[in-house]
Amino acid sequence: MHKVQLFSQSLFVILAVLIYLSQLSRADVGTSAHYRTPYLPTACYGNNAAQFPSSNLFASAGEGIWDNGAACGRQYLVRCISAAHPRTCIPGQTIQIRIVDRALSSVSRPSRHGATIVLSKTAFGMIAKPSASCINIEFQQ
Numbered sequence: 825m826h827k828v829q830l831f832s833q834s835l836f837v838i839l840a841v842l843i844y845l846s847q848l849s850r851a852d853v854g855t856s857a858h859y860r861t862p863y864l865p866t867a868c869y870g871n872n873a874a875q876f877p878s879s880n881l882f883a884s885a886g887e888g889i890w891d892n893g894a895a896c897g898r899q900y901l902v903r904c905i906s907a908a909h910p911r912t913c914i915p916g917q918t919i920q921i922r923i924v925d926r927a928l929s930s931v932s933r934p935s936r937h938g939a940t941i942v943l944s945k946t947a948f949g950m951i952a953k954p955s956a957s958c959i960n961i962e963f964q965q
Contacts, residue, residue: 851964854940856902857957858948859884859932866925868896875924880946884925886939895923898965902941904951906960913959917951 869875885895904913927942934942936958952959
């Protein structure tokens with residue numbers, strides 16, 4: 825009886841660890857740049873200023889996640905994982921952003937073309953040093 829109970833407990837722990845690890849693997853890796861005002865109009869919501877979260881944590885979608893406009897309104901957890909210059913990322917910082925625009929057609933040009941997600945200046949500054957033009961990110965919806 826004791827062996828069956830020990831086996832059941834071990835199996836439970838193994839399953840819990842596997843579920844936890846599967847949650848970690850849901851994140852994607854890409855690049856991020858930043859852009860500045862003017863932010864209006866946007867490809868998602870035009871000139872409606874109410875589209876921006878009060879926290880100013882928003883972004884433009886790069887072509888890889890734009891999805892013919894389906895990205896509008898999507899929210900992502902984003903964190904800086906590396907950059908060309910050491911100590912660019914702010915350790916332990918993960919932010920939640922909302923997609924409000926398409927990077928390719930945004931009024932303000934991104935600091936680097938071809939980025940997966942182009943963050944508002946505020947959002948970028950929360951996860952990396954603002955002087956950086958591009959960082960590597962981990963993101964998940």
